Amino acid sequence: MGKARKFLSREQALIAELKESLGNARTLEDVYEAISHALLKLCEADHFAVGCANPDGTAGLQWKTDTVHPLLKDYAEWVQEDFVFRATVVQPNVVLNDVQMLRGQPLSETETFRRSAGAGLKLKRVLASLLFADQDLKGGVAMYRESSRPFSLRAQWFLQQIIPYISRAVARLQEFYALRFERDLLKAIAMGAGPVLMLNSLGRKVVDTGPAIPLLERWFAPHELSDGVPRAWVERVMALSRFDVAVDPRLESLTLERGADRLDVTFSQSAVSWGGRNLWQVRMHERAHWLRPDWKEKFTAQESRVADCLHEGLANKEISTRLKCSVETVKVHIKSLFEKTGTHSRAEFVAKGRRA
Known part of the structure; x- marks a missing residue:
């Protein structure tokens, strides 16, 4: 980014304040509140978002933002099409601007621009970085402008200087969230008897009780399963998770029969949520024929x-x-x-x- 820069005295004081605030953060909302106002002002940005990696291992980030939520709320579904993600994932912990990310591609031709316009936003400039530690994605930071004026090199440099502090904060958050997430899952599963799967809104398995997998292996052939989950159930959960159409209540239960044996299955939204979406609880009850x-x-x-x-x-x-x-x-x-x-x-x- 050119010759070496130095902090101004007011910037040094701000860095010290941000470090202390980030050190006390226990939630993603805490991280956002600690840095959003200062960064929006110093970098002259219109929008700011900070994200934390999902503890269930699904793609994308859980984002906190006050203004660009319509763009990022379903981020996991289109993350691979986002030019910001594609550019920053290969240069972790480095702040890039939109010119560096696009490399000559017109912004108007990107999926990100199309979705932002559909969300009622006029995003024209971006500063962003994906935060990694030990080769694992921990979080991300993104700043947006609605004017055509590029972010200054000074703004890009300043954001780069505080990236290590933000990275440590979201890495610590991920550990907190993972522990809380596991505790909540165990509570949800313990609320009923029988084999249980917990699936995310894409139908991917988050956790299961011990008897669930052997039971499914008895009822389904290997080619009918995807990571231990029946492919038909993956499609069912994705249909149940849609917001744009009315959901058929008949999708919430099914009965499979094999000879005289039956498998009753129910799909219900769990109280446990992640990334702003509730997980799905799939409970199974096998009714084996009474006769030995x-x-x-x-x-x-x-x-x-x-x-x-x-x-x-x-x-x-x-x-x-x-x-x-x-x-x-x-x-x-x-x-x-x-x-x-x-x-x-x-x-x-x-x-x-x-x-x-």
């Missing part, structure tokens, strides 16, 4: 139906009516069931035949 498998494989299809009737406590006449056969035929089937299982009464058959 080693017995069931001995029976014919009709004998299995008679066995189910015995389990329900139906009398011979009731069984004959349901299965549309004679009472004598029902007796023949019951005798066969007893012979195949070594039992001598209905009560003994049902008691010994229950799945463990």
